Amino acid sequence: MRNQQRTASSPSIADAYITVEPFCLGRWIGQKYSLSSAPSVRGGSEGGRGAYDRGGCGGDLDCRVAVMLADTKEGETCIEKELFGEPDDPSKQHANINFEKYNNIPVERTGSGFPEPVTTFMNPPLDPVLLENIVFARYISPTPVQKYSVPIVAAGRDLMACAQTGSGKTGGVFLPILSTSFTSGPRPPPHDRQATGYNIRRKAYPTALILVPTRELVSQIHEESRKFAYRSWVRPAVVYGGADINSQIRLIERGCDLLSATPGRLVDLIERGRISLANIQYLVLDEADRMLDMGFEPQIRRIVQEEDMPGVHERQTLMFSATFPRDIQMLAKDFLKDYIFLLVGRVGSTSENITQEVEYVEDNDKRSVLLDILANELKGALTLVFVETKRMADMLSDFLMANSLPATSIHGDRTQREREMALQTFKTGRTPILVATAVAARGLDIPHVTHVINYDLPSDIDDYVHRICRTGRAGNTGVSTAFFNRSNRNIVRDLKELLHEANQEIPAWLETVAHESSGFGGSSHGRGRGGGSRGRGRGNASCDYGSSNFIKYNATKVCPME
């Protein structure tokens, strides 16, 4: 199969051929056609050689039938721009990771016979086409989590990793999965007794499935997978709620080998007989703790255990989670076999990269204080403002806009289109102020956020950590400002402790409030730090991680490794 993948070098005009590019009809993928025998393709041909559709540059997905002459540099560049961005496009750019800082990452591994970490993408050898895509995507050197997870996944082992979502970790699973897939080629779907003449053609049989809790996260992961799957036979696809199901169905009909999905929409499509899991070789559960928090457990168990997915011994399963409470341990016990437990943290990253400020602001004063802060923000700075309720997100963004500030908002009551638009205009800097609820707190990788404002503080310190970690990413620096008043007493003890650990200034009044509140019921008191007691592994013979190190490097103290 590999010989069907086009390499980066363009052929001469003499052997001009048409290559059907990503997004296109599955059966043509990778096939070469001479100019005269090229199949006609809807929505593209401008006659002669230029059978290339503008869709590749950002048009409607539907008309992204990007057939092109392999030697039209223009066409190739166009797709590459869309996938990988301009070198200076801030919305696609990966922040430059300061790898020097990453030498002292705490890493824990438990399990039998784990492979040694790698230091480059060349080892274990990855498929050459994939290596080119890695270069296109400007991944230079593996992140700490990749150094450990790439060889584990490449060795075919099941993995339970405590680390957060983002480009680094996502790459850590995609790279070895895709490398193996590229090299071994597509796998024919197994005999499916339910497939009838009608749906045998229209049912998708993905070989890899990645389950993700939120819609924004799933589309972010899908974008990553498109980069890595570029110029291979692997068709990445994405399904999630809130978007038109019929257009998603049309897209998965065109190819669906690596599927990123939110659980609800996936179940819907399985019920409709559009997707079969019978061919799954790789299963990835991302942000597993978050999925359980959101009540996805029944749906996840249904997808994994009650549909036609191959059993735990017939597939490779990878789970990611920020924390490792008992319900996640149970899930791991049921879904994984002889797995390796990997914990990659970043000690002190909050103190290194993020300056945390806490200001005492009464509710009535919050608006004017916010205006003051925003007025002093530098040009081009992206500011993320967190609030607790959807209503507040709307009110605050309206208020900011009424004050001529370029703001938008993201929360669960906005339509999916509005949410995506908000994220997009924020990333590109058109609306450099984004007011958000918890939907944006975890996992989302938005480069160049320089300031996170907790307009309303969350009641859970873990949420606070996730929020402020939207800035100061990948070795960059960032500022976080929290508006605190007495209604936030429930978090004061954890907050004080966190600031102390991160070597941040603790205002005197915060000490006072903390003192006042002693006995108020600081949430962490008596059960160990940051839910550490939830993280104790017990009663799992195959993987004993009962050491206190897990607690030490829990997400509470450590900026999530992404």
Added chain:
DNA sequence: AAAAAAT
């Protein structure tokens, strides 16, 4: 208590 997610 709120948020997220299938319609």
